[in-house]
Amino acid sequence: MGTRSARPARPTRPAARRPRGTGLLRTVVLTLVLVLATSCAVRTTSVLRDPDTVRIALNAWVGYEADAAVVGYLLEHELGYQVQLVQIDEQPAWQALDQGAVDVILENWGHEDLMRTYGPEGNGTVVDGGPTGNVGQIGWYLPRYLVEEYPGIDTPEGLREHADVFRTPESGDRGQFLAGAPGFVTSDQGLINHFDLPFEIVFAGSEAAQLTEVRNRYERGDPVLFYSQDPSWVQNDLDLVRVRFPEWTQGCDTDPEDVSCDYPRYELNKVFRAGFARDGGAAYELIRDWTWSNADQNAVAQLIADDRLDPEDAAARWVAEHPDVWRPWIPEEAR
Amino acid sequence: MATAYPGTAPAAAGGPAGRVVGRLAWGLGVLAVLLTGYAALHGRFPFPDVYAALPDRYAWVEPAALFDRAYAWVVANRNTSPLFLYGFNYLSVGLGSAVVLINQALTLLAWPGVVLLGVLAAWRVAGGRVALLVLAAFAVFGLTGLWNEAMTTLALITTSVLIALLVGIPIGIAAGRSERVERLTRPVLDFMQIMPAFAYLMPMLLLFGIGNPAAAVATAVYAVPPAVRITAMAVRDVDAGAVEATTSLGSTPWQLLTKVRLPLARRTILLGVNQTIMLATSMVVIASVIGAGGLGDAVYQALNKVDVGRAFEAGVAIVLMAIALDRVTAAAGSGGAARELPPGPRRWRRAVLGAGTLLALGAAAGRLAGVGWLAGWPDALTVSAAGLVNAANDGVQALVGTWAAGFAAALLAVVLDPLRTLLTDSPWWLVVLAAAAIGHALGGVRTALVGGAAILLTGLLGVWEFGMDTLSQVIVAALVTVSAGFVAGVLAARSDRLAAVLRPLLDAMQTLPPFVYLIPVVALFGIGRVPALAAAVVYALPPVIRLVNDGIRGCSAGAVEAAVSQGSSRWQLLTKVQLPLARSSLLLAVNQGIMMVLAMVVIGALVGAGALGYGVVFGMAQNQLGLGMTSGLAIVCLGLLLDRMTQSAART
Incomplete structure (x- = not known):
């Protein structure tokens, strides 16, 4: 095609001196325009994914x-x-499941509100994957040596009476309650309010920091009261007692400012990205059929936490010793 | 505003000293008023709940609620609203895919291919020594068993640096050519540089989702300011004569830009690229909090298992990656001048490069053909220093643990608690007035207005108490940092041997991700504000020491000699000559120290600092955008306050 231009034709230059940047820029712009024009609406779930990779959320x-x-x-x-x-x-x-950034949450603790938002009743991007077989208990924990020193300290009344034992410079003239990671489910302030406990919540800000502090105090035999859950590696490591609040009943923890009962027992479950449940193939089937006991989980957790084994080596050891447990999880066609 | 003329410096020697005394008196006066106000009225004027007083019709203006509603809307409409379907999702899907693609390309090359190409590229661009450094970095990635993580991080850095440059260089060029664009971009860039890295993460999470896309955008946004600033500066500073000559020859503006301005500004622009890469490297680690993979994630995972040694290994890998990237890009920027070119005749060099590329392609082919040992770094070839580091950590803890705990308790009781009580329990208007008064003393009416407004805004965001708590911690940490940094900097300036010992240490401290030393400080000081303070000081010290050292060493030799020949003692020399002459460096050091401390507010919350930082962390973990954003913005307000004050102190 000939161009009609009032300007005189540009002198031809040696190829090496052509403005390479211009050509590149034009190509990039053109490609972008083409891409934008040919594809249309983009859902977050259409991010490039390798079908042979399973992405597991790791809490x-x-x-x-x-x-x-x-x-x-x-x-x-x-x-x-x-x-x-x-x-x-x-x-x-959960958000990552919704956006297609991960395929499965292996161990979910409650979160009914999120299930309402993202589940079949909400926008339908996640599905319940059934129980893992583990039962979880969140609670307030303290070392057993404290119960021996102050009998009855593992009750709301005992805590009220001995609150000064837990004082630290950071909590001032009230006892210190060491909260867990910011992402965890909590009703600690509600418990403090309801049982009128003279305690100040100190937010460790991360589970790692909290556990470091707990271990240090435990080693020195100092008092410490903290949020924790069972199963968890500190539970295997340290001899702990859970504070006995009244047992959980339906509705006793609806008001976060006034909670009259202990944390509920959680039947831990799996949560799948809806797309993964649809076309996850054998990987989906394996995770769906996977269930095991607290003892199984603790055995592996102990290898990781106490023996400082690499998680993969811990898994390899457990898998080698317990074929009867995991054989049934493998899909028929792959056995 | 008055500017000091260089020539007046010696004559004004009594001037600055007098001003310092005046400012000190003013500061003490403000403190006295604040104390009196506290004594008379403490607890009587908490920051009012402005939004509860509003009629229902206007209640929606409450910032936290506004953000929460925006969050709910985005969650509900992410895959239906055109804003996302045709807007943000393009970016996030494109970026997420780019990271996956680059990562796959690196995997395809297999580790021998990556090592070969990387080392050869470094050799070609920067010479033999840098190539050896790159080789060492790759060796550490492999030996520590972090090869895949390092490749993911490399893919993330590449993606985000590309976006940052794609956006930053054109804006920089525009700002360099037009005064108006420059004026428009400057405040935005200021804001971006004050904003702590963590505060970027929440909105990114919201707009771009979790994982690599959001991480890439957050990293790019964090890294873009130097690309814009340095490009603008480079384009503006191009020799006017060259520009005029070209214009008079009838060049079009496009030709002028591509033929004259950019080529002449190339070296400086590459310096901007270097800075962008360095910022991206530090941000990629922090982005692991929103699901970015790679080395940052390795540090983060190790911390969650309280495995300091493992975290340290991954931290060292990051430091090496940063140093290698820095040296290679710095050499690329300095052109042929400063670098030592590979030895031997040209043809020989070409042959080596060609053979290397072929070998790398061979490795890729071998990997495709399924050669087992190419699939990943062999496990047998790994060693671990984690046990050693853990043992050292335990040893230090046993040695000074009790002492440190006592120190922490004392610091809380004597300094941190009283200051916090003073700030939170004083009448809020008195605190605002005090900030304005100090601003006035340091920089005049404008600084007073900015200071007062910034601190007032903290209250209007609904986080007054958190804000004052954080402010008290930042003040104490900044005081410790600046005084320790000044002492160390002066000592380093006086002893070449100390300076030589310090330099690599400071380099490492500046690139080591702060996550790495969080757990050791908890082990030493327990949970709470003191370990956070310690971490902030460790993080903020290097630039202070460096600036003080450079400033004093930069004093004119003549002035120093004259003072010595007149019989000044070393102390007189320091206080009467060197410190006054290095004044602008010292004030910059104060400013940098404070800003770095502020950048650690959120990270400090991970070890129990609470307050604003915890608001950000909690908001992010619990999907509460309102709390997270208002806390993040309040940190920006405090940053604005402190930055303006120290900067105007440096100017006047």
Whole structure:
């Protein structure tokens, strides 16, 4: 095509001196325009994904890590998948499922509100994957040596009476209650209000920092009162007692400012990205059929936490010793 | 505003000293008023709940509620609203895919291929020594068993630096050519640089989702200011004669830009690229909190298991990656001048490069063909220093643990608690007035207005108490940092041997991700504000020491010699000559120290600092955008306050 221009034709230059940047820029712009024009609406779920990779959300406690290690090991070694562990907090993990950034949460503690938002009744991007077989208990924990020193300290009344034992410079003239990671489910302030406990919540800000402090105090035999859950690696490591609040009943914890009961027992479950449940193939089937006991999980968690084994080595050891437990999880066609 | 003329410096020697005394007196006066106000009225005027007083019709203006509603809307409409379907989702899907693609390309090359190409590229661009450094970095990635993580981080850095440059360089060029664009962009860039890295993460999370896309955008946004600033500066400073000559020859503006301005500004622009890469490297680690993979995630995971040694290994890998990237890009920027070119005739060099590329392609082919040992770094080839580091950590703790705990308790009782009580319990208007008064003393009416408004805004965001708590911690940490930094900087300036020992240490401290030393400080000081303060001081010290050292060493030799020949003692020399002459460096050091302390507010919340930082962390973990954003913005307000005050102190 000839161009009609009033300007005189440009002199031809040697090829090496052509403005390379211009050409490149035009190509980039053209490609972008083409891409924008040919594709249309983009849903977040259409991000490039390798179908042979399973992306597991990894919450930061060792029980979860044990789940992820064993499930991941089986996916890799029995079914030939690649596994990517995405470290993420509890609630953002749901968002990640919604956006298609991860495929499964292996150990979910409650979160009915999120299920309403993202589940079949909400926008339908996640589905319940059934129980893992583990039962979880959140609570206030203290070392057993304190109960021996101050009998009855593991009750709301005992805590009220001995609150000064837990004083620290950071909590001032009230006892210190060491809260857990910011992402965890809590009703601690509600408990303090309802039982009129002279305690100040000190937010450790991360589970790692909290556990470091707990361990230090435990080693020195100092008093410490903190948020924790069972199963969890500190539970295996330290001899702890859970404070006996009245048992959980329906509705006793609806008002976060006034909670008259202990944390509920959680039947831990799996949560899938809806798309993964639809076309996750053998990987989905394995995770769906995976269930095990607290003892199984603790065995792996102990290898990771106490023996400082790499999660993958811990999983390998457990898998080698317990074929009867995991054989049934493997899909028929892959056995 | 008055500017000091260089020539007046010696004559004004009594001037600055007099001003310092005047300012000190003014500051003490403000403190006295604040104390009196506190004594008379403490607890009587908490910051009012402005939004409760509003009629229902206007109640929606409450910032936290506004953000929460925006959050709910985005969650409900992310995959239906055109804003997302045709807007943000493009970016997030494109970026997420780019990271996956680059990562896959690196995987495809297999580790021998990546090492070969990386080392050869470094050799070609920066010479033999840098190539060895790159080789060492790759070796550490492999030996520590962090190869895949390092590759993911490399993919993330590449993606986000590309976006940052794609956006930043054109804006920089525009700002360099037009005064108006420059004026428009400057406040935005200021704001971006004051905003702590963590505060970027929440809105990114919201708009771009979790994981690599959001991490790439957050990293790019964090890293873009130097790209814009330095490009603008480079384009503006291009020799006017060259520009005029070209214009008079009848060049079009496009030709002028591509033929004259950009080529002449190339070196400076590459310096901007270097800075962008360095910022991206530090941000990629922090982005692990929103699900970015790679080395940052390795640090974060190790911390969650309280495995300091493992975190340290991953931290060292990051430091090495940062140093390698820095040296390679710095050499690329300095052109042929400063670098030592590979030895031997050209043809020989080409042959080596060609053979290397072929070998790398061979490795990729081998990987495709399924050669087992190419699939990943062999496990047998790993060593671990984690046990050693953990043992050292335990040792230090056993040695000074009790002492440190006592120190922490004392610091809380004597300094931190009283200051916090003073700020939170004083009448709020008195605190605002005090900020304005100090601003006035340091920089005049404008600084007074900005200071007062910034601190008032903290209250209007609905986080007054958190804000004052954080402010008290920042003040104490900044005082410790600045005084320790000044002492160390002066000592380093006086002893070449000390300076030589310090330099690599400071380099490492500046690039080591702050996550790495969080757990050791908790082990030492327990949970709470003191370990956070310690971490902030460790993080903020290096630039202060460096600036003080450079400033004093930069004093004119003549002035120093004259003073010595007149029989000044070393102390007189320091206080009468060197410190006054290095004044602008010292004030910059104060400013930098404070801003770095502020950047640690959120990270400090991970070890129990509470207050605004915890608001951000909690908001992020619990999906409460309102709390997270208002806390993040309040940190920006405090940053604005402190930055303006110290900067105008440096100017006047």
